[in-house]
Amino acid sequence: MGDGTVVGFPGRSGRGGTSRVAVIGAGLSGLACAERLAGRGLDVTVFDKGRAAGGRMATRRADAGGGAGSPRFDHGAQYFTARDPRFRSRVDDWVARGAAACWTGRIVRIGEGGGIEESPGERFVGTPGMTAPARLLAESVTPRSGVRVAEVVPGDGGWQLRDEAGRDLGSYGRVAVAVPSPQAVPLLAEAPDLAAAAADAIMAGCWSVLVRFPRPLGLAYDGAFVGASPLSWIARDSSKPGRDAGGGETWVLHGSPEWSQRHIEDDQAEVIARLTAAFRELAGIGPVQAGYLAAHRWRFSIPLRGLEQECLYDPERGLGACGDWCLGGRVEGAFLSGLALANRILADGTPV
Ligand SMILES: Cc1cc2nc3c(=O)[nH]c(=O)nc-3n(C[C@H](O)[C@H](O)[C@H](O)COP(=O)(O)OP(=O)(O)OC[C@H]3O[C@@H](n4cnc5c(N)ncnc54)[C@H](O)[C@@H]3O)c2cc1C
Numbered sequence: 001m002g003d004g005t006v007v008g009f010p011g012r013s014g015r016g017g018t019s020r021v022a023v024i025g026a027g028l029s030g031l032a033c034a035e036r037l038a039g040r041g042l043d044v045t046v047f048d049k050g051r052a053a054g055g056r057m058a059t060r061r062a063d064a065g066g067g068a069g070s071p072r073f074d075h076g077a078q079y080f081t082a083r084d085p086r087f088r089s090r091v092d093d094w095v096a097r098g099a100a101a102c103w104t105g106r107i108v109r110i111g112e113g114g115g116i117e118e119s120p121g122e123r124f125v126g127t128p129g130m131t132a133p134a135r136l137l138a139e140s141v142t143p144r145s146g147v148r149v150a151e152v153v154p155g156d157g158g159w160q161l162r163d164e165a166g167r168d169l170g171s172y173g174r175v176a177v178a179v180p181s182p183q184a185v186p187l188l189a190e191a192p193d194l195a196a197a198a199a200d201a202i203m204a205g206c207w208s209v210l211v212r213f214p215r216p217l218g219l220a221y222d223g224a225f226v227g228a229s230p231l232s233w234i235a236r237d238s239s240k241p242g243r244d245a246g247g248g249e250t251w252v253l254h255g256s257p258e259w260s261q262r263h264i265e266d267d268q269a270e271v272i273a274r275l276t277a278a279f280r281e282l283a284g285i286g287p288v289q290a291g292y293l294a295a296h297r298w299r300f301s302i303p304l305r306g307l308e309q310e311c312l313y314d315p316e317r318g319l320g321a322c323g324d325w326c327l328g329g330r331v332e333g334a335f336l337s338g339l340a341l342a343n344r345i346l347a348d349g350t351p352v
Helices: 028-039 085-096 132-138 181-187 192-200 257-262 268-283 331-347
Strands: 020-024 043-048 059-061 072-074 100-102 107-110 116-118 124-126 149-155 158-163 168-172 174-177 202-213 223-226 231-236 249-255 292-305 312-314 319-321
Touching (some): 020 149, 028 132, 043 168, 085 124, 149 181, 192 312, 202 257, 249 257, 312 331, 319 331
Antiparallel strands (some): 107 116
């Protein structure tokens, strides 16, 4: 997505003019940042501790082997909106390339007394799963997966990165930290003002329970924001475009931030029992046997308190951070935050 102009950096603050940039995190913010920088000719290396790109835009198969007939669940981000024209045009591109589609399911709000209100709006999902848009973005930057960056320390030509075993991951003129705020704090330790700003953001935990029912439940909605319950969100995942639940239905149940935080150290079986009981009560479901049940713990799901600034960047040090906790708290915010950090890094360089 570059415009053909190549950017180089002046030799400032001892960074030796290297145009190598490290991006830590291959979620949407890191990928958006990396793609823009690579498109302007910078030498970008993206690291991610996970097996695949996408971060919290995550999809998993019901059976660990991932067989073709095994239903998928979006256990992280449920959908995304696209209000900013820059993000909207990217979403349109994903839709055109088959990596996203509009989810036209009926979404409602269920209040304390069980009253139902419509929650209209244009909502998009990745197809066939939530990781698909990240996979497209990752094509241009090929992240190094399975690498957890443990240290960002001053080194030759700028910054040296090391993994948990102290192994050298290379030297870089600029570093973009694109991970949830609590994980960003130690990576920003050499820039105490940035670390302190990141520490100011608060992220909520979330338990996500995945259920497959062998037969349709017959509920009149496809997704619901839930009040006054251990649950805050329930979704018929199989109602999203491109999903196949093999004749049955898949549901994703999210514990509310308060409930999830209180139970964050509970074991999975206990969480599954509590949240499926809340779901059965809410939806008035009898003793339908679930064919598959699993739980996923997100220690950091969405920001309860974000920074409301596009990104963090210290041009003297060549170190910055981006992510949903900087801007907007959602997929769209993460993308825009990544772009903003890329622009700050590019503004720090000299077109050549
Ligand atoms: C349960 C849940 C529900 C959500 N629902 C919605 C929703 O409906 N709509 C919406 O818009 N948003 C939703 N979100 C939020 C959305 O997923 C995020 O806003 C967005 O995906 C954040 O992208 P990011 O790039 O900022 O961070 P992430 O996606 O978290 O990416 C960070 C990446 O950094 C990697 N990483 C972390 N530490 C290191 C390290 N030391 N070294 C290397 N790699 C590292 C991680 O593996 C990860 O891939 C939800 C999130 C969750 C968890």
